Amino acid sequence: MAASPINEASSTETLNPSDSTNGQVSINQPPQLNPQDSDHEPSNPHRTDDTVSGSKRKREEQDPQLQHSDLNGKPSLLPLWKTSLCSYFRREAGSCSHGSECRYAHGEEELRPRPDNTWDPTSERAKKAMKSETGERCSVSEGVMMTEVVVDDDDADDTHCSSNGLSKCLVHLPRKWHSENLRSFLNEQGILFKHAKKKKGMMVGFVSFEDEEQLQSAMKDLEGKSIGSKNIKVADVLPRSFEKKNNSTVGLAEDMQPVTGNAIARENAVTCTSSSGIADGDSNYESLTVDGSVSKTRSARNVVTPLAHMAYADQLEHKKNSLMQILKRLTRNARKACPSGVSLPEWILKSRDIGGLPCKLEGIIESPIKNGYRNKCEFSVGYSLEGKITVGFMLGNFREGVTAVEEPMDCPNVSTIACKYASIFQEFLQPSNLPVWNRFKNTGFWRQLTVREGRKTGKDVDVENLGGISEVMLIVQVSIVSFEEALITSEFKRLAQAFVTGANAHSPTLPLTALIVQNHPGISNVAPADAQLRLLLIPKAGGSPESNEINDVVDARIHDYISNLRFSISPTAFFQVNTLAAEKLYSLAGDWACLGPNTLLFDICCGTGTIGLTLAHRVGMVIGIEMNASAVSDAHRNAEINGIKNCRFVCAKAEDVMGSLLKEYLNVPQKQVDIANTSGSNEKEISAAGQKDTSSDAILDLEESSCHELENGKSPSGCTENGRVEAGNVLQKSGMPENGSTLVQQFENVVAIVDPPRAGLHPTVIKALRTHPCLRRLVYISCNPESLVANAIELCTPSVVKIEKGIKDNRGWRNMSSAGLARHRAKSMPNSEAFQPIKAMAVDLFPHTPHCELVMLLER
Numbered sequence: 001m002a003a004s005p006i007n008e009a010s011s012t013e014t015l016n017p018s019d020s021t022n023g024q025v026s027i028n029q030p031p032q033l034n035p036q037d038s039d040h041e042p043s044n045p046h047r048t049d050d051t052v053s054g055s056k057r058k059r060e061e062q063d064p065q066l067q068h069s070d071l072n073g074k075p076s077l078l079p080l081w082k083t084s085l086c087s088y089f090r091r092e093a094g095s096c097s098h099g100s101e102c103r104y105a106h107g108e109e110e111l112r113p114r115p116d117n118t119w120d121p122t123s124e125r126a127k128k129a130m131k132s133e134t135g136e137r138c139s140v141s142e143g144v145m146m147t148e149v150v151v152d153d154d155d156a157d158d159t160h161c162s163s164n165g166l167s168k169c170l171v172h173l174p175r176k177w178h179s180e181n182l183r184s185f186l187n188e189q190g191i192l193f194k195h196a197k198k199k200k201g202m203m204v205g206f207v208s209f210e211d212e213e214q215l216q217s218a219m220k221d222l223e224g225k226s227i228g229s230k231n232i233k234v235a236d237v238l239p240r241s242f243e244k245k246n247n248s249t250v251g252l253a254e255d256m257q258p259v260t261g262n263a264i265a266r267e268n269a270v271t272c273t274s275s276s277g278i279a280d281g282d283s284n285y286e287s288l289t290v291d292g293s294v295s296k297t298r299s300a301r302n303v304v305t306p307l308a309h310m311a312y313a314d315q316l317e318h319k320k321n322s323l324m325q326i327l328k329r330l331t332r333n334a335r336k337a338c339p340s341g342v343s344l345p346e347w348i349l350k351s352r353d354i355g356g357l358p359c360k361l362e363g364i365i366e367s368p369i370k371n372g373y374r375n376k377c378e379f380s381v382g383y384s385l386e387g388k389i390t391v392g393f394m395l396g397n398f399r400e401g402v403t404a405v406e407e408p409m410d411c412p413n414v415s416t417i418a419c420k421y422a423s424i425f426q427e428f429l430q431p432s433n434l435p436v437w438n439r440f441k442n443t444g445f446w447r448q449l450t451v452r453e454g455r456k457t458g459k460d461v462d463v464e465n466l467g468g469i470s471e472v473m474l475i476v477q478v479s480i481v482s483f484e485e486a487l488i489t490s491e492f493k494r495l496a497q498a499f500v501t502g503a504n505a506h507s508p509t510l511p512l513t514a515l516i517v518q519n520h521p522g523i524s525n526v527a528p529a530d531a532q533l534r535l536l537l538i539p540k541a542g543g544s545p546e547s548n549e550i551n552d553v554v555d556a557r558i559h560d561y562i563s564n565l566r567f568s569i570s571p572t573a574f575f576q577v578n579t580l581a582a583e584k585l586y587s588l589a590g591d592w593a594c595l596g597p598n599t600l601l602f603d604i605c606c607g608t609g610t611i612g613l614t615l616a617h618r619v620g621m622v623i624g625i626e627m628n629a630s631a632v633s634d635a636h637r638n639a640e641i642n643g644i645k646n647c648r649f650v651c652a653k654a655e656d657v658m659g660s661l662l663k664e665y666l667n668v669p670q671k672q673v674d675i676a677n678t679s680g681s682n683e684k685e686i687s688a689a690g691q692k693d694t695s696s697d698a699i700l701d702l703e704e705s706s707c708h709e710l711e712n713g714k715s716p717s718g719c720t721e722n723g724r725v726e727a728g729n730v731l732q733k734s735g736m737p738e739n740g741s742t743l744v745q746q747f748e749n750v751v752a753i754v755d756p757p758r759a760g761l762h763p764t765v766i767k768a769l770r771t772h773p774c775l776r777r778l779v780y781i782s783c784n785p786e787s788l789v790a791n792a793i794e795l796c797t798p799s800v801v802k803i804e805k806g807i808k809d810n811r812g813w814r815n816m817s818s819a820g821l822a823r824h825r826a827k828s829m830p831n832s833e834a835f836q837p838i839k840a841m842a843v844d845l846f847p848h849t850p851h852c853e854l855v856m857l858l859e860r
């Protein structure tokens, strides 16, 4: 474990490139009288903390973590060196008291990009980028890399425009515009053109011209033009190398000839790989450029694993510092949201002693393996910058006009097996009779390859050398709409053969357990959980008859081990991508939850049951809640194959059942629940908790006295420490006790471990957890610290005694930060005891990327 002490004088890195939006969003917050309370995330540690004084500076000087030095004694080895502006630097004086040794940048000239390629958000460069992108929540790309066909069938004769230089990309167009809007705009400006294409959602449009004269005149007219606050940028469309050679094939669009025309159509594509002026340093494109050096090095490795160039210890330090900055928002926002007349909670007052953090960040647990750790990779199918059909990672965002795909070999988080299968699929696609999915036109067939890996034993294995991976499930995503079944069937047969041949050509032979096709015609590659799946039979090596080990897609699954338990995972069920690091995450959560035989554990967003099942032997009972039906059926199966009997898994959205489950299992007087619910302003949200549940009514009556203190406004301590909390006995899948009776078992300790998706918990779930007085401890696991902070603001801000009517002014919520929204919601939280952040710890499940899991213990 690499737990390191808290660095009070934390650095100021944001978690990922899109973090520039944090500052951006906070612009929409009302102006703050107290700069310390501002929701803006000032990047400079000299300015961020509550202790904006000399004593703070002193602590920094003493902090050995800030005294890294290279062999020459210079602190230049710090990855964060000069990546933040120094707030003590005075231009007139020419320096700050630290002189040239100051680790912060003295002026914009000295400023370096951060390891994740973002800039100090308070710097001019960051502000400039932000200004040009006001309203965009995405980071600005440094270039258009559109490698897909953009012409329609009726424009097919226009194809030569790209190859003779008569096409241009317009960048910074309103995202809501369609082609029609672009055409109207050009007409209004009196600009002549041949064709104009624009897809809603993108900030890029494509215009072609009749001849050089028309093009030149348009360039002149477009110069300096802006739409709203954005200046339109014009980028070149460079003919791809293969198009130059094949001008003779003008006239066929990709999806005109789905059966035989793919190769020709690719050659005909009006595609653009825009120079965007970056390679040659065109200053017109400065606002599109994060950094010239970055643009030149844009690659799958930089996009997918932007921290890979740093030593692992530095990556951890970087993540820890980022997390600290985000965590401080919890303190600031809870303080801001604390109702007037209510005293600030102890944890906010004490935060001054720990640099503004809501609780100690105890460190960061490192991943047991650093390379090839991902057990699941999703590879896009598209075109490389050279126009080759490629299976790998997109080099940016479609909205920004980037569709170029690059092979994954240089990404250190991808396993060797996954890379091999991507290559095999790529080879297969080159002569395929079915076309690649076109993101611009939403047509085509081949979309994505997912490689999922499983292990047959729970031993720590050398994953980096294929060792231990004994099962592989391949899921090929396609869109079958408008293609002939006979053709599809023959291509699938060829596909299965290609995978088997490729796997056998490798030494040792690559495992191949299941081959599945997922049909998804939707716009993005993210398919709904119920997207149609089809099992492909895997031919045996040497042409022998097809394997019949699995006959039905419901039997298609891989296995993995966590804490010596075997987990069966179906194709679309969530499973943490770094199994060995996940084991550490779950055991930390279990340790912090203070479990015992008298504990009732709610595993909220339980997936295949990993957390609940690995902790089941330490508690009386587990209730898991999960919305993905196949994950829930995996959870049942996993309980069964591991002989675990004290778990119940509920298939539902947590927001639909949390309240009623708490009521079902926890013995709170009806009166108390009613008091809590009626004081809230959002009665609809709370109604799930208020539903009448006959199975628990009898117990509620018996237990009325145990929580009576609450009704008098006193501490509900009796509920968990001494009071009786009852729950159903060991339950079967149905949720009924095995003997069918309503026997109940006493639990003294009720704990929730929540592990929601990136968006965090639904407000209804938060309200249900917060207003249930018997729930005293909550362990929050998050892959997105921003949503953890937002949810924790609601859980930890003291509530108002009486909610004023009419407080629900939700105008402008779209422009609010998640923290701002949480503050807003906190105002209408029913009168209930707030949680307190006790401690936090990070677990690095994603080496080489800016991401990290964060665990926070909340108690009351």
Ligand SMILES: C[S@@+](CC[C@H](N)C(=O)[O-])C[C@H]1O[C@@H](n2cnc3c(N)ncnc32)[C@H](O)[C@@H]1O
Binding pocket: 574, 575, 576, 604, 605, 606, 607, 608, 609, 610, 611, 625, 626, 627, 628, 631, 652, 653, 654, 655, 755, 756, 757, 758, 762
């Ligand atoms: C981050 S995963 C965690 C899964 C599990 N705890 C694990 O570690 O394997 C989040 C899970 O929440 C589920 N989920 C998403 N939204 C949900 C909701 N509203 N109610 C219940 N489950 C939800 C997803 O299907 C996914 O399985």
